[in-house]
Amino acid sequence: MRGIDHMRIGELAELTDTPTRSLRYYEEQELLVPRRLPNGYRDYDEYLVDRVLQIRGLLDSGLPTKIIKQVLPCIGTNAQIHPEDATPELLAVLERERERMDERISCLTSNRDAIDRYIDVVFRGK
Incomplete structure (x- = not known):
């Protein structure tokens, strides 16, 4: 990582061992929401490293993206459940x-x- 709180898609891919194609798919499914820089590049916050790992774990457990999309709002950036959202x-x-x-x-x-x-x-x- 570059030592700051933001990264590009390649850095996120490397940190999470996730292909950039998968990260783009997660974005299409609204599982990840990166910022867009003026030049159109995606800018990912550091907390999204954990989010990608959570998504991958949920996918590996057999959950479809439709359900993962519903579950993710219940998981805070520090992996805490927020019962009021369920x-x-x-x-x-x-x-x-x-x-x-x-x-x-x-x-x-x-x-x-x-x-x-x-x-x-x-x-x-x-």
Whole structure:
């Protein structure tokens, strides 16, 4: 980083290990809102590093961008939840998504355990 509170898209991409194409997509989906400089360049605040990492984590967990867009206002720049922003509809959607995540976690855990057993048998002769 340049030692100031703002950065260009390439710097944000490097800091978050996120392709610039993905950052532009997040902007199109209104998940990120950078400032525009007079020359048209995007100018990203430093707090958006955490925001990008939050977006990536939510995407990795299987949440679609439509739901992420609803959740992000509930997450402050310091990753605190603001309950007054959560609507009953959003909470219902999130509860369904959480149940879906729990199912995926269970499946992944079973698959990991099967791989562990395979490794134990093949490489360790157990």
